[in-house]
Amino acid sequence: MIETKQKKSRTASPEVRKRQIVDATIASIGKHGISGTTMASVARLAGLSAGLANFYFKSKDALLEETLRCLAMEHREQWSTRLQAPDLDAPAKIVAVIDAQFHTSICNRKKLAVWFAFFGEAAYRKSYRRITTSIDAERLDVVAGLFDKIIKEVGSPLDPKGVARTLESLFDGFWLNMLMYPDQFSREMAKAQIFDYLHTSFPRHFTPMP
Amino acid sequence: MIETKQKKSRTASPEVRKRQIVDATIASIGKHGISGTTMASVARLAGLSAGLANFYFKSKDALLEETLRCLAMEHREQWSTRLQAPDLDAPAKIVAVIDAQFHTSICNRKKLAVWFAFFGEAAYRKSYRRITTSIDAERLDVVAGLFDKIIKEVGSPLDPKGVARTLESLFDGFWLNMLMYPDQFSREMAKAQIFDYLHTSFPRHFTPMP
DNA sequence: ACCCATTGAATGATCATTCAATCAATGGCT
DNA sequence: AGCCATTGATTGAATGATCATTCAATGGGT
Numbered sequence: 001m002i003e004t005k006q007k008k009s010r011t012a013s014p015e016v017r018k019r020q021i022v023d024a025t026i027a028s029i030g031k032h033g034i035s036g037t038t039m040a041s042v043a044r045l046a047g048l049s050a051g052l053a054n055f056y057f058k059s060k061d062a063l064l065e066e067t068l069r070c071l072a073m074e075h076r077e078q079w080s081t082r083l084q085a086p087d088l089d090a091p092a093k094i095v096a097v098i099d100a101q102f103h104t105s106i107c108n109r110k111k112l113a114v115w116f117a118f119f120g121e122a123a124y125r126k127s128y129r130r131i132t133t134s135i136d137a138e139r140l141d142v143v144a145g146l147f148d149k150i151i152k153e154v155g156s157p158l159d160p161k162g163v164a165r166t167l168e169s170l171f172d173g174f175w176l177n178m179l180m181y182p183d184q185f186s187r188e189m190a191k192a193q194i195f196d197y198l199h200t201s202f203p204r205h206f207t208p209m210p
Numbered sequence: 211m212i213e214t215k216q217k218k219s220r221t222a223s224p225e226v227r228k229r230q231i232v233d234a235t236i237a238s239i240g241k242h243g244i245s246g247t248t249m250a251s252v253a254r255l256a257g258l259s260a261g262l263a264n265f266y267f268k269s270k271d272a273l274l275e276e277t278l279r280c281l282a283m284e285h286r287e288q289w290s291t292r293l294q295a296p297d298l299d300a301p302a303k304i305v306a307v308i309d310a311q312f313h314t315s316i317c318n319r320k321k322l323a324v325w326f327a328f329f330g331e332a333a334y335r336k337s338y339r340r341i342t343t344s345i346d347a348e349r350l351d352v353v354a355g356l357f358d359k360i361i362k363e364v365g366s367p368l369d370p371k372g373v374a375r376t377l378e379s380l381f382d383g384f385w386l387n388m389l390m391y392p393d394q395f396s397r398e399m400a401k402a403q404i405f406d407y408l409h410t411s412f413p414r415h416f417t418p419m420p
Numbered sequence: 421a422c423c424c425a426t427t428g429a430a431t432g433a434t435c436a437t438t439c440a441a442t443c444a445a446t447g448g449c450t
Numbered sequence: 451a452g453c454c455a456t457t458g459a460t461t462g463a464a465t466g467a468t469c470a471t472t473c474a475a476t477g478g479g480t
Contacts, residue, residue, distance in 0.1 A: 010444060011459045033334050035245045039436060049461045054437055113333035120330025123323035123389055124243050132390065158406065165395070166403045169383030176382045177375070179333055180342065185375070193376045196368065200411050220478060221425050249470060259427045264471055 014056065018066075020046050021053050025067045030110035034064070034117040061127075068118050068131050071111070076135050078106055083142070090149040091205040094167075097143060098194055101171050102187045112179040140164050150205050158201065170194055224266065228276075230256050231263050235277040240320035244274070244327040271337075278328050278341050281321070286345050288316055293352070300359040301415040304377075307353060308404055311381050312397045322389040350374050360415050368411065380404055 012020075024046035028037035039060055043050050057063040079100035083093055101107065122128040144164035151160055174190035191209070198206035222230075234256035238247035249270055253260050267273040289310035293303055311317065332338040354374035361370055384400035401419070408416035 014459090017459085031334065033331050035331065036334070038434080040434095050436095051438075051462065052460065055460080060436065109333075116326070116333060117330040119386060119390070120327040121243050121245065123319075123326060124241065124246070129390060136391070158410075162399075162403050162406065165387070165399075166380070166407060169380055169387055169400075169403070170376070171383065172386045173379030173381065173383030176329060176386070177379055180329070180339060181346070189372075189375075190379075193372050193379075196372065197376060197407065197411075200368075201407075224425090227425085248468080250468095260470095261428065261472075262426065265426080270470065 017048075017052070018056050019070075021048070021056060021063065022067050022070050024048075025063060026071065026110065026114050029067070029114045029117050033113070034121060039063075064118075065127055065131065067114075068128055071114060071118075072131055072135050075106055076138075078103060079139065090146040091202075093146050094143065094198070095206075097139070098191060102191055104187075107175065107178070107187055109179070109182065112175055116176065116179055136168070140168060143167060150202055154202065154204060156202070163201065166197075167194070170197065227258075227262070228266050229280075231258070231266060231273065232277050232280050234258075235273060236281065236320065236324050239277070239324045239327050243323070244331060249273075274328075275337055275341065277324075278338055281324060281328075282341055282345050285316055286348075288313060289349065300356040301412075303356050304353065304408070305416075307349070308401060312401050314397075317385065317388070317397055319389070319392065322385055326386065326389055346378070350378060353377060360412055364412065364414060366412070373411065376407075377404070380407065 021042060024042045025037065027045050028041045032041060039053050040050055042053050042063070046053070053063060054060075057066060079097050082096040082100050085096070088096065118128055118132075122132070140161075144161045147158075147163045148160035150156075151158055151163075170193075174185060174193070177185040178187070178190065195206060195209050199208045231252060234252045235247065237255050238251045242251060249263050250260055252263050252273070256263070263273060264270075267276060289307050292306040292310050295306070298306065328338055328342075332342070350371075354371045357368075357373045358370035360366075361368055361373075380400075380403075384395060384403070387395040388397070388400065405416060405419050409418045
């Protein structure tokens with residue numbers, strides 16, 4: 001049973017309920033996968049009756065889309081607010097993005113399971129891809145811009161966009177391995193490897209593990 | 211309609227039928243995702259009647275497991291046979307593994323969609339993870355062994371297993387990005403980025419793009 | 421004529437979705 | 451304060467669609 005806010009009241013505002021149902025959907029997907037989450041399993045986890053999720057969301061599809069949207073927004077918040085801290089140079093900002101990517105609130109077993117459940121469906125659902133596309137593109141641009149600064153400082157022959165794409169792929173790849181083989185891949189290990197990569201590519205700007 | 215072998219005959223041996231049904235399952239997952247593939251959709255793509263898949267496989271779950279097993283075996287074949295070529299030194303073997311990973315027969319839109327469909331379910335299905343675990347661990351060991359040789363030659367401070375894990379994650383991450391954003395991530399681009407990584411890490415052993 | 425692969429209609433289970441009925445809160449009225 | 455009336459949230463049983471699974475009947479191959 002997921003309780004975003006404990007209320008003794010039987011009723012709550014639509015906003016609260018929607019959020020509660022989305023949280024329950026994340027919990028359900030994390031526990032049973034997408035194919036195993038039903039409107040009933042969501043309702044049970046939310047502590048609500050069977051029909052309510054359908055009342056607040058037009059359909060199960062709409063609920064899943066909204067869930068992905070919430071997840072993506074939360075993810076975006078995580079890195080974009082960190083970048084707004086003053087006095088961060090380019091390497092520090094990249095470190096911030098990495099810290100965000102592997103922060104416990106984002107990168108935990110339940111949420112990783114949900115992310116990859118959506119990725120598994122995204123291949124043939126344009127609506128899912130639309131949700132992640134703009135956010136992913138935005139971060140890729142930001143990170144590429146940061147690497148551009150660094151590369152110009154050292155005069156490296158590397159391509160900023162290429163390095164940014166490699167970093168993104170490292171994020172996704174370590175996420176997948178953490179999900180599949182949690183005994184062998186930990187958050188700390190992933191970060192250590194990524195910093196090794198950055199240190200060998202830009203020795204003057206990154207140290208092996210801050 | 212998938213036809214592994216064109217036969218005018220109405221009947222075929224169990225082996226042929228099983229393979230035909232597995233191929234149809236891959237096609238169906240690639241087209242409709244796991245949640246959209248039904249015993250009926252598989253039968254239709256195989257050009258067989260509705261009940262046959264259930265006759266040859268105990269259940270839908272069993273069929274999906276067998277499908278993943280076939281996919282994993284095909285993948286393993288791809289890299290392990292390449293490594294058996296004589297006169298390959300460690301860097302050449304790593305190049306061979308990379309070529310295998312991004313070979314058209316493995317790394318195409320349909321198969322990537324199937325892989326990630328399974329990854330999405332693997333989080334809460336031990337039976338799926340069991341299938342990939344041993345194969346992934348095997349390749350990780352092989353690749354780590356190869357990097358061990360290279361690292362000893364140059365006396366680099368890098369950890370062979372760590373580099374191997376990074377490479378595996380690059381594979382998975384680029385695969386995911388190729389699936390999600392095929393316009394921005396191509397097989398050639400992924401390989402180029404990976405060779406950039408290897409060149410900066412081991413300049414004496416890898417060139418930017420062979 | 422026999423064997424065995426194959427068919428596809430029948431069965432029952434699971435689920436999303438709907439909606440009329442129910443219930444709690446709120447505010448106005450005495 | 452006590453008492454409705456109104457509003458709007460919530461319930462859960464009913465409905466119909468979809469699907470995995472079964473199996474008796476079919477018919478091709480040998």
